[in-house]
Amino acid sequence: MPFYQKPRNFTPLLIAAEKRSVKNGLHHAIFTSNFSKYVGDWKKDLKEGKGKFLTISGKLYEGDWFKGFRHGFGTLSHLNPDGTYTLEYRGNWVRGKPEGIGWWYYANGDVYLGYWKAGQRHGFGTMWYANNTVYVGYFSNGKKQGLGLMVYKSGDRYEGNWENDVKHGFGRFYHLHTGQLQEGCWVQDVCVKSKMCDILIRQFCDRPTEYPIPPNELKYPKAILESHEFWIQQKVGEIDKNLKFCIDQM
Template sequence: MTQVAVVPSLSYLPFYSVLHYQVPSELDNTAQWIRLLIVMLILLSWKRSRASKALIVGSGMPFLKSTEKKLSVSQRREIASYKNGLRCKIFNISGNTYKGEWKNNERHGKGIFLETSGKRYEGDWEHGLRHGYGIQSHMEPHCLHAIEYTGEWYEGKRQGQGISYYADGSYYDGAWLDNKRHGHGRMWFADGTFYEGEWKNDQFHGLGLFAYANGNRYEGEWKCGLKNGCGRYYHLDSGQLQEGVWVNGNCSCSTMTDIYYRQTAKDPTQYPIPENIQSLVYGFAPVTTVQQII
């Protein structure tokens, strides 16, 4: 057996300088020496790769620094203090309280928000805003809550289908857009009147039916809250039907006919309109004779 030392050109590496290999004498041929050199080169490249990684991490050279953004101590502490999941109750500086679910320090999920003014919201949240289905109410005497709105919300605003209750006893059931009645809806007013039809920006707009407290009703077109366009006005108290055109809430031109159950009306007219004469109406004054028309 012959003792062979490491090649001198590689002996500058500490862990190579102490290595000695006991190799058989038959390794004197060139092929065996090449295999040995290949093994040592592999070990050398592995060692250099580890040293280069350490250099990149610890070097002060800007172009060798890691591109990963580092957070300050205060930023790391702030992230660690983010509210996530269910919280029993959170108070803010104005005195409002929130009880419910959080995500990344924002109200997200199911929760109850109570304001110092007495208003209360219970429902869905998304990214800190009311979003989904929810109920808004306010405090009344004897610790009772009166519902103001129940329905759909979108990014903190009433939007979708919902029911709103008003202080005078009126309530609305229908579509909403951007906190306003918009689309198809029904409204029961405190004075006994009723409207069902299209809305736009909190006003009657489009086709709709308006019923008065005395039973009379108008069916037709509306614009900006006023009768505007073609329509029918049923005088159910007198048993007559008025058909015509309205402009800015006033009848421009129309015809008047008797309803077949006129005599059963609450206050029927004294005489029926003759069948062979078309009653022409300007405004609300009926014209029932040919002489009056001329």
């Protein structure tokens, strides 16, 4: 009869050591193989809860984590040569990328506040440019897309449709220094057809036209437009609704 009997709840030392090495709860500092540093909560060996992560390149994230990803609300900053930090982004994150509502402060001085998706500006937002230009409208995959308003440094403004970051479709351009409204259709940032008229405050503008613009319209504008090469290239059933409205108003 053997003198030793294996306990029913016996756990090999190797397995027990692995279990003890799994990080759970709050850890003061964990360093990765590339010398990045994490301080915060863990769950089943993954970052989860509140924590801050400083990379070797000087990027600092402080906020929520879930299953090892930046997930929830958090801020991203970068280290300056003088030891201070400059804020880059604050807002919501999903699986490591900005998603939801957030602010982004660009290095060139631009600032964006609005919706994000998978790290790109996507949805409604406002962009303040360093050259004192402001855009308020919709974005898609980081570019202006859909309806939007652009107010330029000169005070002039465009309100209408955008596509792939440029004016495209029906829109109105207000020449506020001369007191005129340009209304028409844009294609790839170029106005292909429009009509001009004076606005009510023309006489109060900086450089108003000497005389009001008299009404001047083509007799058969729709027939002329339908013979235009741009119109001929359009496929039946694919005419943009805003473009059709523009044509009907001419």
